[in-house]
Every structure is written in structure tokens, then in C-alpha cells.
Amino acid sequence: MKKLKKVIIPAAGLGTRMLPATKVIQKEMLPLAGKPIIHYIVNEAIKAGFTEIILVTNENKISSESYFETSFELETALSKISNKTLLKEMREISNLKAKIINVKQNKPKGLGHAILTAESLILDEPFAVILPDMIIDSNYNLKNLALMKKNFEKTQVSSILLGKCKKSETQNYGIVKVKNKNSKNNFLEINDVIEKPNPKKAPSNLFVAGRYVFSNEILRYLNKEKPDLSGEIQLTGALYNFLKDSKTLKGLLLEGDIHDCGNKLGYLIANLAFSFKDKKIKREVLKFIK
Numbered sequence: 608m609k610k611l612k613k614v615i616i617p618a619a620g621l622g623t624r625m626l627p628a629t630k631v632i633q634k635e636m637l638p639l640a641g642k643p644i645i646h647y648i649v650n651e652a653i654k655a656g657f658t659e660i661i662l663v664t665n666e667n668k669i670s671s672e673s674y675f676e677t678s679f680e681l682e683t684a685l686s687k688i689s690n691k692t693l694l695k696e697m698r699e700i701s702n703l704k705a706k707i708i709n710v711k712q713n714k715p716k717g718l719g720h721a722i723l724t725a726e727s728l729i730l731d732e733p734f735a736v737i738l739p740d741m742i743i744d745s746n747y748n749l750k751n752l753a754l755m756k757k758n759f760e761k762t763q764v765s766s767i768l769l770g771k772c773k774k775s776e777t778q779n780y781g782i783v784k785v786k787n788k789n790s791k792n793n794f795l796e797i798n799d800v801i802e803k804p805n806p807k808k809a810p811s812n813l814f815v816a817g818r819y820v821f822s823n824e825i826l827r828y829l830n831k832e833k834p835d836l837s838g839e840i841q842l843t844g845a846l847y848n849f850l851k852d853s854k855t856l857k858g859l860l861l862e863g864d865i866h867d868c869g870n871k872l873g874y875l876i877a878n879l880a881f882s883f884k885d886k887k888i889k890r891e892v893l894k895f896i897k
């Protein structure tokens with residue numbers, strides 16, 4: 608039985624929906640209630656038990672690479688002014704309980720291509736993928752991906768996390784068709800994955816919520832995937848062919864709220880939701896809105 612140690616976080620996309628904020632900075636470095644989005648994502652991976660985190664970044668943008676490194680200059684300055692709280696917080700960022708490895712995707716050629724960029728670090732092991740623009744409430748860090756990891760280590764079966772959307776919103780997501788809606792252990796059996804279907808053609812309202820756990824086999828399918836009309840290699844295409852070969856893929860229903868930080872409205876709502884964890888901020892913001 609193989610253990611899951613590695614997780615890939617693809618963060619090399621163009622972020623066009625968030626321009627101009629993302630012109631020189633990757634969207635995963637934008638702040639959410641005072642911390643870069645990537646910080647929450649890396650914490651989620653560590654809480655789930657991953658020990659090797661592979662960040663795929665874009666070589667033309669300011670990325671999270673140096674965020675997780677020690678900043679001696681800053682630490683010296685904070686020591687001088689005796690700001691112990693901030694110093695501790697800064698040290699925690701660079702002393703994580705996981706190894707962070709950075710790889711560069713030479714061009715934004717799609718999510719599938721971003722995953723393949725990390726192939727030489729995965730070798731023959733299973734791995735997880737977290738899409739960093741999909742943020743899940745951190746109170747649920749021991750559910751979701753953590754449960755998918757546990758399930759893989761017991762069964763060696765790949766799985767993805769599923770959220771529920773309004774039927775009218777299916778064209779914004781990858782939507783799945785499931786076999787057994789009333790499965791006993793919470794893991795549903797997936798029959799098909801369709802990219803952004805029209806609500807009339809969507810087989811369900813269950814969308815792929817940006818968390819995946821894969822046996823190494825998926826790399827073979829990704830390597831066979833041809834670029835689509837926009838020149839991108841898509842993960843959905845590889846999943847489609849994986850399922851067509853009768854391979855098993857399970858789906859776990861998401862617990863907690865999820866926010867899409869890849870668009871301006873979702874990002875704003877996520878900022879409110881995360882900031883509201885601080886009661887004082889919540890009170891003041893609600894007063895202002897009134």
C-alpha cells in the first residue's frame with residue numbers, strides 16, 4: 608500500500624479574470640484577510656498530512672517562492688523593535704512542517720501541463736493536486752482533502768472533491784456524473800466528467816472542487832492528452848479517458864464553504880468570509896455596510 612506524501616499546487620496560470628491585479632503578481636499571492644491565498648492552501652496541505660509540497664509557478668510573475676523562505680532582514684528588524692508576536696509569525700512561515708519545492712512552468716499551457724511540469728519530482732508515487740484559487744473554510748482542514756488522503760492510503764483508489772452548485776451555474780465548472788448517490792462511506796462512484804456543460808445537458812449539479820488524489824497512473828493519461836483549441840492540456844480530458852478505460856474514480860462531497868478566488872466577486876466574498884472570523888472586524892464592516 609503506497610502512502611501519499613506529495614501534493615502539487617499549480618499556480619502558474621495567467622489569472623486573466625483578476626487583471627490588472629495579476630499583471631505582475633500571481634493570483635495566489637493576493638491577500639485574503641491579511642495573508643496570501645497560498646498560505647492558507649499550504650496550511651491545508653500540511654494539516655492533511657502532506658510532507659512535500661510542489662509549487663508550480665509562472666516565471667514571469669512575482670510568485671510565492673520567496674514567501675516561504677527566511678527573510679533575515681525582516682527578522683533582524685523585528686528583533687530590534689522587539690516585536691515578538693510578529694517575529695514568531697514570520698518564523699513560522701519559513702519553518703513549516705513540510706518541504707516546499709518550486710518548479711517553473713515555462714508557458715501557461717493549461718492545468719494538465721502544469722501538473723506534468725512536476726512529473727520528474729513525482730516519480731512513480733501517487734500524488735494530490737490542490738487548485739489554489741478554490742479556497743475552503745480552514746475550519747474543515749481535517750475533512751475533505753485529509754479524508755481523501757486517508758481513503759487513498761486504505762484503498763489505493765483515486766478521488767476528487769465535489770461541491771454542489773446551482774443547476775443554472777453548471778457552465779462555470781467541471782461537472783460529474785455519479786453512479787451511487789447513496790453510498791455508505793461518503794465516497795460516490797464517478798462515471799463521467801464534463802467540462803462546463805450547459806445546465807440542460809449537465810448530468811448533475813456536482814462540480815469538481817479543486818482537490819484531487821491520484822494514483823500515479825493518471826500521468827500516463829496526461830502525457831497522452833493533446834492540446835485543446837486554445838493550446839492547453841486539460842486535466843478534464845485525461846480524467847475522461849481514465850474513466851473511459853473503466854478505471855475507478857471516487858468523489859467525496861465537500862464539507863464547509865468554498866470560494867472561487869479566481870474571479871473578482873468570489874475573491875471579495877472570500878475576503879469578507881475570512882475577515883469575519885475576527886468578531887471585531889465583522890462588527891465594524893457590518894456597521895459600515897449598513
Ligand code: UTP
Pocket residue numbers: 617618619620621622623624625663712714715716717718720721738739740869
Ligand atoms: P484557472 O483556469 O482557474 O486559472 O486554472 P487561470 O488560467 O490563471 O485563470 P484565468 O481563467 O486566466 O482567469 C486553475 C489553476 O491552475 C493553474 C492556475 O494558476 C489556477 O490555480 N494553472 C492554470 C497553471 O498553473 N498553469 C496553467 O497553464 C493554467
